[in-house]
Every structure is written in C-alpha cells, then in structure tokens.
Amino acid sequence: xxxxxxxxxxxxxxxxxxxxxxxxxxxxxxxxxxxxxxxxxxxxxxxxxxxxxxxxxxxxxxxxxxxxxxxxxxxxxxxxxxxxxxxxxxxxxxxxxxxxxxxxxxxxxxxxxxxxxxxxxxxx
Numbered sequence: 001x002x003x004x005x006x007x008x009x010x011x012x013x014x015x016x017x018x019x020x021x022x023x024x025x026x027x028x029x030x031x032x033x034x035x036x037x038x039x040x041x042x043x044x045x046x047x048x049x050x051x052x053x054x055x056x057x058x059x060x061x062x063x064x065x066x067x068x069x070x071x072x073x074x075x076x077x078x079x080x081x082x083x084x085x086x087x088x089x090x091x092x093x094x095x096x097x098x099x100x101x102x103x104x105x106x107x108x109x110x111x112x113x114x115x116x117x118x119x120x121x122x123x124x
Contacts, residue, residue, distance in 0.1 A: 039116055047109045054105040061097055065090065 032040060069075060075086040 043112055043116055046112045050105055050108040050112070054101050057101055058098065061094060061101075065094060 031037075069086045069089060072086075075089070076084050078085045080088060
C-alpha cells in the first residue's frame with residue numbers, strides 16, 4: 001500500500017513569506033483589486049478607531065480607578081468579608097470590565113467587516 005503524500009496548507013501570506021525566505025529575495029505581497037484595497041483600507045481604519053477607543057477606555061479604567069480610590073480614603077475603613085472595599089475594587093473590579101471592553105471591541109470589529117458590501121456573514 002502506498003502512503004499518501006502529506007501537504008501543508010497555509011495562507012497566501014505565509015506562502016509569500018516562506019518563499020521570500022527560501023530564495024533570499026523579498027517577496028511582494030499579493031495585490032488586491034483597487035476596489036478591494038479601498039474597502040480593506042476603510043475597514044482597517046474603522047477597526048483601528050474602535051481599538052484606540054477601547055485602549056483609551058482601558059487606560060482610563062486602569063489609571064482612573066486608583067485615582068478615584070485615592071479620592072475616597074473612607075473606603076479603606078469599610079470592610080466586606082474582612083477585606084477593605086478599596087482592595088476589592090482594585091483586585092476584582094477591573095477584570096470583568098476589561099472582559100466587557102474586549103467583547104465590545106471584538107463585536108464592533110466583526111460588525112464593521114460585515115457592514116461593508118461583500119462582507120462575509122459570521123459563522124455561528
């Protein structure tokens with residue numbers, strides 16, 4: 001019995017990068033049609049705007065929470081289960097908020113891709 005030859009399946013970008021490495025000459029990436037390139041540029045800019053918004057909100061959360069707690073020193077005296085509420089706010093509060101922020105940014109990025117003509121439907 002003959003054994004079947006294994007074939008590596010890669011994306012076009014990976015094939016281009018690997019080909020450039022083997023030959024020693026820089027390979028040019030695949031070119032898009034002008035309409036597709038413009039669509040990709042617009043999608044990229046909109047997604048970048050959402051990513052920068054999410055990054056700004058994350059910075060506000062991580063920098064603002066300690067500043068807000070410093071402005072309310074009475075929270076150091078309030079205890080819940082024997083732990084100061086200010087400690088709980090720093091240790092527990094940011095993580096669910098960061099997860100919600102990441103989910104929002106991902107949803108907006110996917111909506112942006114689907115909203116342009118020719119956008120693919122999300123596989124559920």
